[in-house]
Amino acid sequence: MSMGETDTETYYDTDGDDRGYASLDESAARGKRKEDPGYLSMDELHQPPPKTRKRRKIKNADGKQETRPVLECRMPTLVTKPAFLLPFDDMPKHKRQALGLQMLEASPPRSLKDLRNIIAAELKQVAKKLSRLERAYYGVGKSIQDEVNRYVSPIKVVMRMLTIFDFSSGRVIEDAIKAGQDPKRYKGDPNNIALLKEVHAKIKQYVPEKFTEISDYCLKILSTIEKYCVSFYDPEKDEYLETAAHYQQQINMWKSTIRNNLEKVKKLQKDFHERIIHYTMFTSPVVTFCKKNECEQVPFLFLFADACTNIRAAMAIMTTWLQADENYPIFLRNDIDDMERNKEEKVRCMRDSKTRFHSVTYKLNHAEIELDTARSEIEGWKEKEEALRIEKDYLFNLQSELQQECDFKEFRRDELAKNKADFSPDDYNETYDMLTEEIRYVRDRMPLVKRQLAAAEHKLEWMSEKKHASRKIEKEVKRLKQELKQAKVERQQRESEFTELENALEVARRIHRYKTSTDAAEKIYFCLPMGPKQSQVLGSLDDKMTKSIGVVCREIDQDWMLLYRTLPFYPQRGSETIEKDIASVNMESARGPKEGRALEALTRWRRHHTRAKFDDLIEALKKIKRHDIVAEINKVLNPPRLMEDEEQEIYVPPSVAPELVPFYKELERYDQLRKAHKNRRKSVTQHKTAQKQKS
Incomplete structure (x- = not known):
């Protein structure tokens, strides 16, 4: 081959380049299916078509082909092969192809991050397929504007010629095409009818048949996102957490919006064929474009564009969902940091409110x-107060009387002195001395009465002050009660806020732990619980399984080995492994009681059988014909109760009062139960003694 000659070489592109290349075999296959070359199935999408590239062969100064020295020395038989003549810098870089949804169905992803990368790659592939579909519909380098420029004017001419208001349904268009083929009804340009027929056939070919596979695949992607990109938040059970609640609300909105967009593709086409459509039923970008180009009367031209817009809107929402799921742990981490900082302030406020509450309570108690x-x-001293009031009135009146008497006698004595001449000396002296003596007596009594009156008034004043202080204390008690009520409300509010903060912090930590866990995707794939595995405690008396195991260990004797072989295991446990377990139990509990061996065996069963249930144990006991143990378990779990007729048989002496009869029956019933318990303990002791004597 001379200098400058070229040869053709075919290779597969793995760089994700979207150039629309296809091999001849694939083009021939599409020709047989009568499909457009730009349309590819989802299987073809995951296997990029081969490209054809012309390459100039490099020659050295001597005119010979330049080859790789390593291949020339070690593999001379492959030197002339075209694949080994490529220069080093022209070698295609092979990349590891991303896992598809089929791989996600077959095995779990390594992490949620890998899952998001896989879904993002799948969305890119769907976007490429949609671009190819648009290129096949509009043509290379064309868009919806070219479609409008080509078809709208001729179609409007047909509508005017046939007096049709709008093409809002498939039946109207089909009738228009039939009428256009009739020269009597349509006398316009037949090319317009041909264009109408062409665009109608193209729409019927592409919508919704060409979108069915894409819509189904988008629904498949949506189900995968719904399964893995979750919020791990239950608004009904978990404490309110703004980030998680908002994300869960967005998820619900996104799911409904995506499904509506995907269902709208089929719904509009169905309405077009069976009912009617209107341009307002399209998405907002299509409606705006339709109004701008005055295409309100020919909405069927935009069915394909609206379908593509709906698909892209669904893909955009899914991309947003993936981005939000990636940022979700970051926002949770920020919330956790904020709540941890606020927790100290909440603790201080709660402590202050408690201190205030206790202080007010202490003051109120003292008040x-x-x-x-x-x-x-x-x-x-209520009666004493009444007596003091009477005494006060009496002393006050007595003081007034004494004062009046003293004044009156002094007046008489003065009058007697003025009228001295009217009396004899003896009478005058006797009367004057008597008045003077009486005045002196009255004056001597008055200080005592005044002191008694002052004492009574002082006591009454003290009592009045006590009453005033009591009323003041009563007002203080009312005020403190009101303050205590407010302090209690404040304390409860602070405690409630702190509890809500703690619960929200716990929820945020739990969700953040789930979202950042390395095995979260694997647990979601296998439908395993996200939280830590609950430890199976055998010591709880309230556990139904524990009580049953206690009865089995006491009654099973040597049949525990047969029971262990009969019990189910999940995951499956081979017969050889089961025999090894039995041998290990016998060796470890060789010197212990038989009950210990059965307990060890059943403990192993509960540890290895992740789905151990009470029903499994009962079924295994029935299979080995130990119905006696099943009956004993039923007695332990459902002990018999005294019937009403048994209670009525209790003898009640006539001396017992009627209102005491129920209490007397309860005491008799208690005595019967106590007696039965003593008899049982006595029989157990006798049985143990007999066993010791035998041994």
Whole structure:
């Protein structure tokens, strides 16, 4: 081959380049299917078509082909092969192809990050397929604007010629095509009818048949995203967490929007063929474009564009979903940091509210004690107060009388002195001395009465002050009660806020742990619980399985080996492994009691059988014909109760009062139960003694 000659070489592109190349075999296959070369199935999409590239062969100065020295020395028989004559810098870089949805169905992804990368790659592939479909529909380098420029004017001419208002359904278009073929009804350009027929046939060919596979694949991607990109938040059970609640709300909205967009593709086409469509039923970008180009009367031209817009809108939402799921742990981490900082402030506020509540409670208790003391004192000298009031009135009146008497006698004595001449000396002296003596007596009594009156008034004033203090304390108690009520409400509010913060912090930590866990994707794939595995505790008395195992260990004797072989295991446990377990139990519990061997065997069963249930144990006991143990388990789990007729048979002596009869029956029933318990303990002791004597 001379200098400058070229040869043709075919290779597969793995760089994800979307140039629309296809091999001849594939083009021939499409020709047989009468499909457009730009349309590829999803299987063809995952296997990029080969490209054809012309390459100039490199020659050295002597005119010979330049080959690789390593191949010339070690593999001389392959030197002339075209694949080994490529220069080093022209070798295609092979990349590892991304896992598809089929691989996700077959095996779990390594992590949620890998899953998001896989879904993003699948969405890119769907976008490429949609671009090829648009290129096949519009043509290379064309768009919806070219479609409008080509078809709208001729179609509007046909509508005017046939007096049709709009083409809103397939039946109207078919009738128009039939009418256009009739020269009597349509006298316009037949090319317009041909264009109408062409665009109608193209729409019927592409919508929705060409979108069915893409829509189904998008639904498949959506189901995968729904399965893995979850919020791990339950609004009904978990504490309110703004980030998680908002993300869950967005997920619900995204799911409904994506499904509506994908269903709208088929729905519009169905309405077009069976009912009617209107341009307002399209998406907002298509509606805007339709109004801009004055195509409201020919909405069927935009069915393909609206279908592509709906698919792209669904893909955009899924891409947003993946991005939000990637940022979800970051926002949760920020929330956790904020809540941990706020937790200290909440603790301080809660401590202050508790201190205030206890302080007000202490003050209120002391005030109530003082009020009770004051009220008891007032109640104690209530009668004395009444007596003091009577005494005060009496002393006040007595003081007034003494004062009046003293004034009157002094007046008489003065009058007697003025009228001295009217009396004899003896009478005058006797009367004057008597008046003077009486005045002196009255004056001597007045200080005592005044002191008694002052004492009574002082006591009454003290009592009045006590009453005033009691009323003041009562007002203080009312104020403290109101303050205590407010402090209690504040304390409860602070405690509630702190509890909500703690619960929200726990929920945020749990969700963040799930989203950042390395085995989260694997657990979701196998439908395993995300939380830690619950430890199977055998010591709980309230556990139904524990009580049953206790009865089995006590009654099974040597049949525990047969029971262990009969019990189910998940995951499956081979017969050789089961025999090894039995030998190990016999060796470890050789010197112990038989109950210990059965307990060890059943403990191993519960440890190795991840789905151990009470029903499995009962079924295994029935298979080995140990119905006696099943009956004993039923007695332990459902002990018999005294019937009403048994209670009525209890003898009640006539001396017992009627209102005490129920209590007497309860005591008799308690005595019967206690007696039965003593008899059982006695029989157990006798049985153990007999066993010891035999041994």
